[in-house]
Amino acid sequence: MAAMIRLFRSSSSSYSRYLSTAAVSETVKSQSYPRNPVTTNVEPKGKTVQWVFLGCPGVGKGTYASRLSTLLGVPHIATGDLVRDELKSSGSLSKQLAEIVNQGKLVSDEIILNLLSKRLENGEAKGEAGFILDGFPRTVRQAEILTEVTDIDLVVNLKLPESVLVEKCLGRRICSECGKNFNVASIDVAGENGAPRITMAPLNPPTQCISKLITRADDTEDIVKERLRIYWDKSQPVEDFYRSQGKLLEFDLPGGIPESWPKLLEVLNLDEQEHKLSAAA
């Protein structure tokens, strides 16, 4: 992990030097790719969790990654949140980022790696270990860099039909005071290719948040469609990257949180009660 932070912290010149080193070590790297089936067992006293969550905008990566991070006691690190925090600041980067993000485009690798390295460094100073990454890696280049600097145990790929994704993004609301996420969309769509119907009840805010709800500037229909296009173009190949390493766990969400959460725990071989008890001990 420390090596990861050192490399992520590199200036742009040493960063490009690092990339050429990565290219030289390509052969060694490809030999070390595991070929065994996906293993999801979490050893509570063993090595800490280093997981990645993949999935289209609106699929619920943040929701499930955050719940699992609480359950497993590892930080949930969402690069989208890091970008939004930077947008709120008055730094010089903020204006540059707003233009990119509000068009639904991806931020440069250099900026993302800088934000991520700062976050990891702050976490390490606080004694954090392990992580659930959400929103990173988003390109094959980012995935290759991550492979160079640390071991990823498992990559969870959350999936929903595209029509649901757009509705979910448009229904997304955030409380400007407490920061919690809600969703006012009521989803009821026929499953694709003979799959069962998908229904999701709205995740309504409590009364104290109702007057403080805001919508993300990039959650408009046109920008969501552009983000989805970019996902298929740039991020979907990341699924293939991890599939070929035997690390990809595909998970078709059966519905909202009440239906999906227990099923996700089941495929991850996690027992909620057991983890709560060991955390309390």
Ligand SMILES: Nc1ncnc2c1ncn2[C@@H]1O[C@H](COP(=O)(O)OP(=O)(O)O)[C@@H](O)[C@H]1O
């Ligand atoms: N790993 C990344 N690489 C490039 N840009 C990123 C990355 N993570 C986040 N961003 C930027 O932040 C925006 C919001 O990210 P996120 O909240 O993860 O969005 P989404 O809901 O589309 O999955 C993205 O549209 C992109 O501009």
